[in-house]
Amino acid sequence: MAIEGKDEQAREPRIRLGMVGGGAGAFIGAVHRMAARLDDQFDLVAGALSSTPEKAIASGRDLGLDPSRTYGSYKEMAIREARLKDGIEAVSIVTPNHVHYEAAKEFLKRGIHVICDKPLTSNLADAKKMKKAADESGALFILTHNYTGYPMVRQAREMVANGELGKIRVVQVEYPQDWLTEAVEQTGAKQAVWRTDPAQSGAGGSTGDIGTHAYNLAAFITGLTLESLAADLDSFVEGRRLDDNAHVMLRYEGGAKGMLWCSQVAPGHENGLKIRVYGTKGGIEWVQADPNYLWFTPFGEPKRLITRNGAGSGAAAGRVSRIPSGHPEGYLEAFATIYTEAARAINAARQGVAVDKAVVYPTVDDGVKGVAFVEACVVSSKKNGAWVKL
16 A cells, blocks of 8 residues: 555554444445455454344354454443453444444443444434543544545545635535435335434434535535535435435535535435535546546636546545556545554554654544534424524
């Protein structure tokens, strides 16, 4: 991986990793495991992989975990692993949203670093408690907004920070999908059941699941702080309890304006994440389906294509690229970048030194902002799209 400090990291022992959730039938757990292993920085050595002890044990066996380190509950795992000489140093939490806070709390209070799937929690009260727990623990907290790991997203962020777009005026971001176009949750499909259940997912449906990704991506690239929003949420599928489509107008501090669309009932879109940012000097456009390219248009000049590790690509993209230009890197590599950035921070903590300033990953603070975004969308929509301050 073409990241500064790889040789130094390679000499460090792999980080001992545990996992909460992610057992049989869980999509995102497998993604986290692949991401954690891609750059050879972590060893998965323990897990509480399911909500029932029987399923947890079976999932641990399938992954080849030591039976003595396969636990029936996350609390049991946190207590025992904290006492072991070779206990876990970090834990990945990949459960439904409503479990995030209670699970993370058990590890944070024992000084174990947390790598948590998004959104941070299912409600803002828990998000604020999570931040307090993280701040008090001294352990690191990494939130896996994986799209921030793409090299050309880092390129876009660097260009905005360097002033190449001038003062930002307009942000357009969208994330449409089509997998919930019909009431698949009524068929018992595991991913659909919990994601459309307010008790497990929280107040937001599409807003919480993918809208938070779009919101976070816009903030990551532009560096802008959202001041207020006006949202129109819909549950188009009959009987669905959470939103499956949202149109959100955004007002940022400093005067920039934005629009965010997220939908899970948009036939023809699988994972259509896309962002466009326009400033006084130019504009950029990035599409997740074609992630190795970034379009840049300086005002009054022809449109330019910047390729990953190609001409015009800068240091921010290069340090998270693994292979030469022309060979595509994608979703798993971007996810792995978050894990490798986490490994850098954890290794710095091991050594008692400051982490390199180039290391960037979403934090618990980003998570609180994401949950606040979701709840503000729900409040605004209930008030017929009224403007709501965050």
